[in-house]
Amino acid sequence: MTDINVLYQQAITLLQQLIATPSFSKEEERTADLLEQFFHTHGIKPHRKGNNLWMYNQHFDAVKPTILLNSHHDTVKPNSGYTRDPYDAKVEDGKLYGLGSNDAGGCLVSLIAAFLYFNREPNLKYNLCLAATAEEEISGANGIESIIPELGKIDFAIVGEPTQMHLAIAERGLMVLDCVAHGKAGHAARDEGDNAIYKAMAAIEWFRTYHFPKESELFGPVKMSVTVINAGSQHNVVPATCSFVVDVRVPDGYSNEEVLATIHQNVSCEVTPRSTRLKSSSIDKDHPIVKAGIALGKNTYGSPTMSDQALMDFTSIKIGPGDSARSHMADEFVYVNEIKEGIEHYVAMLEKIV
Structure with a gap:
Protein backbone atom coordinates (compact mmCIF):
# COMPACT_ATOMS: atom_id res chain seq x y z
CA MET A 1 0.00 0.00 0.00
CA ARG A 172 -33.96 15.73 2.29
CA GLY A 173 -35.26 15.61 -1.26
CA LEU A 174 -36.57 18.67 -3.09
CA MET A 175 -39.49 19.42 -5.36
CA VAL A 176 -40.38 22.84 -6.74
CA LEU A 177 -44.05 23.01 -7.72
CA ASP A 178 -45.59 25.48 -10.17
CA CYS A 179 -49.25 25.86 -9.22
CA VAL A 180 -52.05 27.64 -11.08
CA ALA A 181 -55.55 28.33 -9.77
CA HIS A 182 -58.07 28.95 -12.53
CA GLY A 183 -61.11 31.20 -12.25
CA LYS A 184 -62.99 33.47 -14.64
CA ALA A 185 -62.31 37.11 -15.45
CA GLY A 186 -64.94 39.73 -14.69
CA HIS A 187 -65.45 43.38 -13.74
CA ALA A 188 -64.58 44.07 -10.10
CA ALA A 189 -67.46 46.61 -9.78
CA ARG A 190 -70.11 44.03 -10.65
CA ASP A 191 -70.79 40.58 -9.32
CA GLU A 192 -68.97 38.97 -12.22
CA GLY A 193 -66.24 36.39 -12.68
CA ASP A 194 -64.73 33.80 -10.39
CA ASN A 195 -61.71 35.20 -8.56
CA ALA A 196 -58.69 32.93 -9.05
CA ILE A 197 -56.92 34.55 -6.09
CA TYR A 198 -59.57 33.21 -3.70
CA LYS A 199 -59.19 29.75 -5.20
CA ALA A 200 -55.43 29.99 -4.78
CA MET A 201 -55.88 31.09 -1.16
CA ALA A 202 -57.68 27.84 -0.35
CA ALA A 203 -54.84 25.80 -1.83
CA ILE A 204 -52.20 27.93 -0.14
CA GLU A 205 -53.91 27.44 3.21
CA TRP A 206 -53.78 23.67 2.65
CA PHE A 207 -50.04 23.85 1.92
CA ARG A 208 -49.59 25.94 5.08
CA THR A 209 -51.50 23.69 7.45
CA TYR A 210 -51.35 20.11 6.15
CA HIS A 211 -49.21 17.63 8.10
CA PHE A 212 -48.12 14.37 6.51
CA PRO A 213 -48.65 11.41 8.87
CA LYS A 214 -45.03 10.21 9.00
CA GLU A 215 -42.20 12.29 10.44
CA SER A 216 -38.49 11.73 10.01
CA GLU A 217 -36.43 11.13 13.14
CA LEU A 218 -33.77 13.47 11.75
CA PHE A 219 -35.78 16.08 9.82
CA GLY A 220 -39.29 16.03 11.21
CA PRO A 221 -42.23 16.48 8.81
CA VAL A 222 -42.46 17.19 5.11
CA LYS A 223 -41.96 20.96 4.80
CA MET A 224 -44.00 22.89 2.21
CA SER A 225 -43.44 26.63 1.74
CA VAL A 226 -45.25 28.93 -0.70
CA THR A 227 -42.51 31.26 -1.89
CA VAL A 228 -43.81 33.15 -4.97
CA ILE A 229 -47.28 34.34 -6.03
CA ASN A 230 -48.55 36.26 -9.06
CA ALA A 231 -52.07 37.34 -10.14
CA GLY A 232 -54.01 40.18 -11.66
CA SER A 233 -53.33 42.89 -14.20
CA GLN A 234 -55.31 45.90 -12.99
CA HIS A 235 -57.43 46.97 -10.03
CA ASN A 236 -60.87 46.60 -11.63
CA VAL A 237 -60.47 43.17 -13.27
CA VAL A 238 -61.20 39.96 -11.37
CA PRO A 239 -58.21 37.73 -12.28
CA ALA A 240 -58.81 34.52 -14.21
CA THR A 241 -55.58 32.90 -13.01
CA CYS A 242 -53.36 33.02 -9.95
CA SER A 243 -50.00 31.27 -10.05
CA PHE A 244 -47.74 30.44 -7.13
CA VAL A 245 -44.65 28.40 -6.38
CA VAL A 246 -44.20 25.89 -3.57
CA ASP A 247 -40.85 24.70 -2.23
CA VAL A 248 -41.26 21.13 -0.89
CA ARG A 249 -38.57 19.49 1.23
CA VAL A 250 -39.09 15.74 1.43
CA PRO A 251 -37.48 13.87 4.34
CA ASP A 252 -36.47 10.23 4.42
CA GLY A 253 -39.52 8.01 4.73
CA TYR A 254 -41.33 9.54 1.75
CA SER A 255 -40.65 9.50 -1.97
CA ASN A 256 -41.26 12.61 -4.03
CA GLU A 257 -43.94 10.73 -5.93
CA GLU A 258 -45.83 9.84 -2.72
CA VAL A 259 -45.81 13.45 -1.57
CA LEU A 260 -46.91 14.69 -4.98
CA ALA A 261 -49.79 12.18 -5.08
CA THR A 262 -51.08 13.47 -1.72
CA ILE A 263 -50.88 17.06 -2.96
CA HIS A 264 -52.85 16.23 -6.10
CA GLN A 265 -55.53 14.56 -3.98
CA ASN A 266 -56.00 17.59 -1.74
CA VAL A 267 -55.73 20.75 -3.82
CA SER A 268 -57.97 21.73 -6.70
CA CYS A 269 -55.49 23.92 -8.55
CA GLU A 270 -53.14 22.78 -11.29
CA VAL A 271 -49.85 21.45 -9.82
CA THR A 272 -46.79 20.81 -12.00
CA PRO A 273 -43.47 19.70 -10.50
CA ARG A 274 -40.41 21.11 -12.20
CA SER A 275 -38.75 17.80 -11.38
CA THR A 276 -39.11 14.80 -9.10
CA ARG A 277 -35.52 13.59 -9.59
CA LEU A 278 -33.97 15.14 -6.44
CA LYS A 279 -34.82 12.37 -3.97
Whole structure:
Protein backbone atom coordinates (compact mmCIF):
# COMPACT_ATOMS: atom_id res chain seq x y z
CA MET A 1 0.00 0.00 0.00
CA THR A 2 1.18 3.52 -0.75
CA ASP A 3 2.34 5.52 2.26
CA ILE A 4 -0.41 7.87 3.45
CA ASN A 5 2.04 10.75 3.87
CA VAL A 6 3.03 10.42 0.20
CA LEU A 7 -0.64 10.33 -0.79
CA TYR A 8 -1.29 13.42 1.34
CA GLN A 9 1.44 15.42 -0.40
CA GLN A 10 0.12 14.31 -3.80
CA ALA A 11 -3.41 15.29 -2.75
CA ILE A 12 -2.34 18.81 -1.74
CA THR A 13 -0.49 19.32 -5.03
CA LEU A 14 -3.45 18.01 -7.03
CA LEU A 15 -5.88 20.24 -5.16
CA GLN A 16 -3.72 23.29 -5.84
CA GLN A 17 -3.76 22.43 -9.53
CA LEU A 18 -7.54 21.99 -9.50
CA ILE A 19 -8.06 25.32 -7.74
CA ALA A 20 -5.85 27.06 -10.31
CA THR A 21 -8.03 25.67 -13.12
CA PRO A 22 -11.48 27.30 -13.39
CA SER A 23 -14.22 24.64 -13.48
CA PHE A 24 -17.66 26.20 -13.26
CA SER A 25 -20.57 23.79 -13.69
CA LYS A 26 -20.86 22.80 -17.37
CA GLU A 27 -17.32 24.17 -17.95
CA GLU A 28 -15.23 21.46 -16.30
CA GLU A 29 -13.28 20.24 -19.34
CA ARG A 30 -9.91 21.45 -18.10
CA THR A 31 -10.18 19.94 -14.62
CA ALA A 32 -11.43 16.70 -16.18
CA ASP A 33 -8.33 16.73 -18.41
CA LEU A 34 -6.12 17.46 -15.41
CA LEU A 35 -7.61 14.59 -13.40
CA GLU A 36 -7.36 12.22 -16.34
CA GLN A 37 -3.67 13.02 -16.69
CA PHE A 38 -3.16 12.56 -12.93
CA PHE A 39 -4.65 9.06 -13.08
CA HIS A 40 -2.54 8.17 -16.10
CA THR A 41 0.60 9.04 -14.10
CA HIS A 42 -0.57 6.47 -11.54
CA GLY A 43 -1.01 3.78 -14.18
CA ILE A 44 -4.80 4.08 -14.30
CA LYS A 45 -6.78 4.63 -17.49
CA PRO A 46 -10.13 6.02 -16.37
CA HIS A 47 -13.41 5.82 -18.21
CA ARG A 48 -14.66 9.21 -19.32
CA LYS A 49 -18.05 10.52 -20.36
CA GLY A 50 -18.27 14.25 -20.87
CA ASN A 51 -16.48 15.72 -17.87
CA ASN A 52 -17.06 12.69 -15.63
CA LEU A 53 -14.28 10.21 -14.87
CA TRP A 54 -14.57 6.83 -13.18
CA MET A 55 -12.36 3.81 -12.58
CA TYR A 56 -12.19 0.55 -10.65
CA ASN A 57 -9.58 -1.03 -8.40
CA GLN A 58 -6.93 -3.08 -10.17
CA HIS A 59 -8.20 -6.47 -8.97
CA PHE A 60 -11.89 -5.83 -9.65
CA ASP A 61 -13.99 -8.96 -9.17
CA ALA A 62 -17.53 -8.90 -10.55
CA VAL A 63 -18.62 -11.41 -7.91
CA LYS A 64 -17.84 -9.00 -5.07
CA PRO A 65 -20.00 -6.04 -3.97
CA THR A 66 -18.87 -2.56 -5.03
CA ILE A 67 -18.43 0.66 -3.07
CA LEU A 68 -18.66 3.94 -5.01
CA LEU A 69 -16.35 6.77 -3.87
CA ASN A 70 -17.72 9.96 -5.39
CA SER A 71 -17.11 13.68 -5.27
CA HIS A 72 -17.26 16.53 -7.76
CA HIS A 73 -14.80 18.85 -9.44
CA ASP A 74 -17.14 21.63 -10.57
CA THR A 75 -17.51 24.88 -8.62
CA VAL A 76 -19.88 27.80 -8.33
CA LYS A 77 -18.65 31.16 -9.59
CA PRO A 78 -16.72 33.31 -7.09
CA ASN A 79 -18.89 35.85 -5.30
CA SER A 80 -18.21 39.56 -5.17
CA GLY A 81 -16.87 39.42 -1.63
CA TYR A 82 -13.54 37.81 -2.57
CA THR A 83 -10.49 39.77 -1.41
CA ARG A 84 -8.05 37.18 -2.80
CA ASP A 85 -7.53 35.74 -6.25
CA PRO A 86 -9.94 32.75 -6.17
CA TYR A 87 -7.53 30.73 -8.35
CA ASP A 88 -4.35 31.46 -6.39
CA ALA A 89 -4.02 28.25 -4.38
CA LYS A 90 -1.69 29.42 -1.62
CA VAL A 91 -1.21 27.80 1.78
CA GLU A 92 -1.08 30.35 4.59
CA ASP A 93 -1.32 29.60 8.31
CA GLY A 94 -2.34 26.04 7.57
CA LYS A 95 -5.17 27.11 5.23
CA LEU A 96 -5.25 26.24 1.54
CA TYR A 97 -7.20 29.05 -0.11
CA GLY A 98 -9.09 29.07 -3.38
CA LEU A 99 -12.42 28.52 -5.10
CA GLY A 100 -13.55 24.93 -4.63
CA SER A 101 -10.92 24.17 -1.98
CA ASN A 102 -13.56 23.30 0.61
CA ASP A 103 -16.48 22.43 -1.66
CA ALA A 104 -15.52 19.88 -2.64
CA GLY A 105 -11.88 19.80 -3.69
CA GLY A 106 -10.60 18.66 -0.32
CA CYS A 107 -13.09 15.80 -0.32
CA LEU A 108 -12.29 14.81 -3.89
CA VAL A 109 -8.52 14.61 -3.46
CA SER A 110 -8.94 12.78 -0.12
CA LEU A 111 -11.16 10.15 -1.76
CA ILE A 112 -8.71 9.86 -4.65
CA ALA A 113 -5.91 9.25 -2.13
CA ALA A 114 -7.99 6.62 -0.32
CA PHE A 115 -8.71 4.89 -3.64
CA LEU A 116 -5.01 4.86 -4.55
CA TYR A 117 -4.20 3.45 -1.11
CA PHE A 118 -6.32 0.36 -1.80
CA ASN A 119 -6.10 0.22 -5.59
CA ARG A 120 -3.47 -2.51 -5.99
CA GLU A 121 -4.59 -4.70 -3.07
CA PRO A 122 -5.43 -8.20 -4.38
CA ASN A 123 -7.78 -9.54 -1.69
CA LEU A 124 -10.32 -6.83 -0.90
CA LYS A 125 -13.78 -7.92 0.23
CA TYR A 126 -15.31 -5.08 -1.79
CA ASN A 127 -14.52 -3.59 -5.17
CA LEU A 128 -13.91 0.15 -5.22
CA CYS A 129 -15.21 2.46 -7.94
CA LEU A 130 -13.95 6.04 -7.87
CA ALA A 131 -15.96 8.71 -9.72
CA ALA A 132 -14.94 12.35 -10.10
CA THR A 133 -18.00 14.03 -11.52
CA ALA A 134 -19.33 17.25 -13.00
CA GLU A 135 -22.34 19.55 -12.58
CA GLU A 136 -22.98 18.76 -8.92
CA GLU A 137 -23.51 22.40 -8.03
CA ILE A 138 -26.48 22.61 -10.41
CA SER A 139 -27.68 18.99 -10.10
CA GLY A 140 -27.07 18.85 -13.83
CA ALA A 141 -28.14 16.05 -16.12
CA ASN A 142 -24.56 15.64 -17.39
CA GLY A 143 -23.09 14.91 -13.98
CA ILE A 144 -23.28 11.76 -11.84
CA GLU A 145 -26.76 10.95 -13.15
CA SER A 146 -25.39 10.49 -16.66
CA ILE A 147 -22.92 7.77 -15.68
CA ILE A 148 -24.81 5.79 -13.03
CA PRO A 149 -26.15 3.35 -15.68
CA GLU A 150 -22.56 2.67 -16.75
CA LEU A 151 -21.06 2.05 -13.31
CA GLY A 152 -22.55 -1.40 -12.84
CA LYS A 153 -24.15 -2.54 -9.60
CA ILE A 154 -23.26 -0.27 -6.70
CA ASP A 155 -23.93 -1.60 -3.21
CA PHE A 156 -23.41 1.71 -1.46
CA ALA A 157 -21.66 5.01 -1.98
CA ILE A 158 -19.47 7.35 0.05
CA VAL A 159 -20.17 10.86 -1.21
CA GLY A 160 -17.47 13.41 -0.48
CA GLU A 161 -18.85 16.73 0.75
CA PRO A 162 -17.53 18.88 3.62
CA THR A 163 -19.05 17.49 6.85
CA GLN A 164 -16.05 17.90 9.20
CA MET A 165 -15.71 14.13 8.70
CA HIS A 166 -18.95 13.45 10.57
CA LEU A 167 -21.56 11.11 9.09
CA ALA A 168 -24.47 12.69 7.23
CA ILE A 169 -26.79 9.69 7.23
CA ALA A 170 -29.76 11.39 5.53
CA GLU A 171 -30.63 14.18 3.13
CA ARG A 172 -33.96 15.73 2.29
CA GLY A 173 -35.26 15.61 -1.26
CA LEU A 174 -36.57 18.67 -3.09
CA MET A 175 -39.49 19.42 -5.36
CA VAL A 176 -40.38 22.84 -6.74
CA LEU A 177 -44.05 23.01 -7.72
CA ASP A 178 -45.59 25.48 -10.17
CA CYS A 179 -49.25 25.86 -9.22
CA VAL A 180 -52.05 27.64 -11.08
CA ALA A 181 -55.55 28.33 -9.77
CA HIS A 182 -58.07 28.95 -12.53
CA GLY A 183 -61.11 31.20 -12.25
CA LYS A 184 -62.99 33.47 -14.64
CA ALA A 185 -62.31 37.11 -15.45
CA GLY A 186 -64.94 39.73 -14.69
CA HIS A 187 -65.45 43.38 -13.74
CA ALA A 188 -64.58 44.07 -10.10
CA ALA A 189 -67.46 46.61 -9.78
CA ARG A 190 -70.11 44.03 -10.65
CA ASP A 191 -70.79 40.58 -9.32
CA GLU A 192 -68.97 38.97 -12.22
CA GLY A 193 -66.24 36.39 -12.68
CA ASP A 194 -64.73 33.80 -10.39
CA ASN A 195 -61.71 35.20 -8.56
CA ALA A 196 -58.69 32.93 -9.05
CA ILE A 197 -56.92 34.55 -6.09
CA TYR A 198 -59.57 33.21 -3.70
CA LYS A 199 -59.19 29.75 -5.20
CA ALA A 200 -55.43 29.99 -4.78
CA MET A 201 -55.88 31.09 -1.16
CA ALA A 202 -57.68 27.84 -0.35
CA ALA A 203 -54.84 25.80 -1.83
CA ILE A 204 -52.20 27.93 -0.14
CA GLU A 205 -53.91 27.44 3.21
CA TRP A 206 -53.78 23.67 2.65
CA PHE A 207 -50.04 23.85 1.92
CA ARG A 208 -49.59 25.94 5.08
CA THR A 209 -51.50 23.69 7.45
CA TYR A 210 -51.35 20.11 6.15
CA HIS A 211 -49.21 17.63 8.10
CA PHE A 212 -48.12 14.37 6.51
CA PRO A 213 -48.65 11.41 8.87
CA LYS A 214 -45.03 10.21 9.00
CA GLU A 215 -42.20 12.29 10.44
CA SER A 216 -38.49 11.73 10.01
CA GLU A 217 -36.43 11.13 13.14
CA LEU A 218 -33.77 13.47 11.75
CA PHE A 219 -35.78 16.08 9.82
CA GLY A 220 -39.29 16.03 11.21
CA PRO A 221 -42.23 16.48 8.81
CA VAL A 222 -42.46 17.19 5.11
CA LYS A 223 -41.96 20.96 4.80
CA MET A 224 -44.00 22.89 2.21
CA SER A 225 -43.44 26.63 1.74
CA VAL A 226 -45.25 28.93 -0.70
CA THR A 227 -42.51 31.26 -1.89
CA VAL A 228 -43.81 33.15 -4.97
CA ILE A 229 -47.28 34.34 -6.03
CA ASN A 230 -48.55 36.26 -9.06
CA ALA A 231 -52.07 37.34 -10.14
CA GLY A 232 -54.01 40.18 -11.66
CA SER A 233 -53.33 42.89 -14.20
CA GLN A 234 -55.31 45.90 -12.99
CA HIS A 235 -57.43 46.97 -10.03
CA ASN A 236 -60.87 46.60 -11.63
CA VAL A 237 -60.47 43.17 -13.27
CA VAL A 238 -61.20 39.96 -11.37
CA PRO A 239 -58.21 37.73 -12.28
CA ALA A 240 -58.81 34.52 -14.21
CA THR A 241 -55.58 32.90 -13.01
CA CYS A 242 -53.36 33.02 -9.95
CA SER A 243 -50.00 31.27 -10.05
CA PHE A 244 -47.74 30.44 -7.13
CA VAL A 245 -44.65 28.40 -6.38
CA VAL A 246 -44.20 25.89 -3.57
CA ASP A 247 -40.85 24.70 -2.23
CA VAL A 248 -41.26 21.13 -0.89
CA ARG A 249 -38.57 19.49 1.23
CA VAL A 250 -39.09 15.74 1.43
CA PRO A 251 -37.48 13.87 4.34
CA ASP A 252 -36.47 10.23 4.42
CA GLY A 253 -39.52 8.01 4.73
CA TYR A 254 -41.33 9.54 1.75
CA SER A 255 -40.65 9.50 -1.97
CA ASN A 256 -41.26 12.61 -4.03
CA GLU A 257 -43.94 10.73 -5.93
CA GLU A 258 -45.83 9.84 -2.72
CA VAL A 259 -45.81 13.45 -1.57
CA LEU A 260 -46.91 14.69 -4.98
CA ALA A 261 -49.79 12.18 -5.08
CA THR A 262 -51.08 13.47 -1.72
CA ILE A 263 -50.88 17.06 -2.96
CA HIS A 264 -52.85 16.23 -6.10
CA GLN A 265 -55.53 14.56 -3.98
CA ASN A 266 -56.00 17.59 -1.74
CA VAL A 267 -55.73 20.75 -3.82
CA SER A 268 -57.97 21.73 -6.70
CA CYS A 269 -55.49 23.92 -8.55
CA GLU A 270 -53.14 22.78 -11.29
CA VAL A 271 -49.85 21.45 -9.82
CA THR A 272 -46.79 20.81 -12.00
CA PRO A 273 -43.47 19.70 -10.50
CA ARG A 274 -40.41 21.11 -12.20
CA SER A 275 -38.75 17.80 -11.38
CA THR A 276 -39.11 14.80 -9.10
CA ARG A 277 -35.52 13.59 -9.59
CA LEU A 278 -33.97 15.14 -6.44
CA LYS A 279 -34.82 12.37 -3.97
CA SER A 280 -34.43 12.04 -0.23
CA SER A 281 -31.82 9.56 0.95
CA SER A 282 -30.90 7.73 4.14
CA ILE A 283 -28.69 4.93 5.41
CA ASP A 284 -29.36 2.66 8.38
CA LYS A 285 -27.33 3.33 11.51
CA ASP A 286 -26.50 -0.39 11.57
CA HIS A 287 -24.89 -0.26 8.12
CA PRO A 288 -21.22 -1.40 8.28
CA ILE A 289 -19.86 1.91 6.98
CA VAL A 290 -21.85 3.86 9.58
CA LYS A 291 -20.63 1.55 12.34
CA ALA A 292 -17.07 1.99 11.06
CA GLY A 293 -17.40 5.77 11.29
CA ILE A 294 -18.99 5.69 14.74
CA ALA A 295 -16.16 3.46 15.94
CA LEU A 296 -13.79 6.29 14.95
CA GLY A 297 -15.75 8.76 17.08
CA LYS A 298 -17.87 10.27 14.31
CA ASN A 299 -21.29 11.77 14.98
CA THR A 300 -24.36 11.08 12.81
CA TYR A 301 -26.77 13.76 11.63
CA GLY A 302 -29.24 14.72 8.93
CA SER A 303 -27.73 17.10 6.40
CA PRO A 304 -29.60 20.33 5.60
CA THR A 305 -27.78 20.68 2.27
CA MET A 306 -28.21 18.71 -0.94
CA SER A 307 -25.61 16.74 -2.85
CA ASP A 308 -25.37 14.18 -5.64
CA GLN A 309 -26.92 11.70 -3.20
CA ALA A 310 -30.25 13.10 -4.44
CA LEU A 311 -29.57 11.53 -7.85
CA MET A 312 -28.44 8.12 -6.62
CA ASP A 313 -30.74 5.11 -6.62
CA PHE A 314 -28.64 3.17 -4.11
CA THR A 315 -27.70 3.56 -0.45
CA SER A 316 -25.22 6.34 0.30
CA ILE A 317 -23.55 8.27 3.09
CA LYS A 318 -22.09 11.77 2.94
CA ILE A 319 -18.79 12.47 4.70
CA GLY A 320 -15.76 14.58 3.95
CA PRO A 321 -13.11 16.99 5.21
CA GLY A 322 -13.92 20.68 5.43
CA ASP A 323 -16.88 22.59 6.78
CA SER A 324 -20.15 23.09 4.92
CA ALA A 325 -20.37 26.61 6.40
CA ARG A 326 -17.36 27.60 4.26
CA SER A 327 -18.91 26.41 1.00
CA HIS A 328 -19.52 29.23 -1.48
CA MET A 329 -18.13 31.82 0.95
CA ALA A 330 -15.69 34.55 -0.11
CA ASP A 331 -12.02 33.61 0.29
CA GLU A 332 -12.94 29.93 0.57
CA PHE A 333 -10.37 27.68 2.22
CA VAL A 334 -9.74 24.24 3.64
CA TYR A 335 -7.24 23.44 6.37
CA VAL A 336 -4.48 21.22 5.03
CA ASN A 337 -4.65 19.11 8.19
CA GLU A 338 -8.33 18.48 7.38
CA ILE A 339 -7.24 16.83 4.15
CA LYS A 340 -4.68 14.68 5.98
CA GLU A 341 -7.35 13.66 8.48
CA GLY A 342 -9.80 13.05 5.65
CA ILE A 343 -7.44 10.61 3.93
CA GLU A 344 -6.59 8.84 7.18
CA HIS A 345 -10.21 8.49 8.24
CA TYR A 346 -11.51 7.41 4.83
CA VAL A 347 -8.82 4.72 4.85
CA ALA A 348 -9.54 3.72 8.45
CA MET A 349 -13.30 3.41 7.76
CA LEU A 350 -12.74 1.38 4.63
CA GLU A 351 -10.16 -0.86 6.30
CA LYS A 352 -12.87 -2.01 8.72
CA ILE A 353 -14.99 -3.38 5.87
CA VAL A 354 -12.84 -4.02 2.78
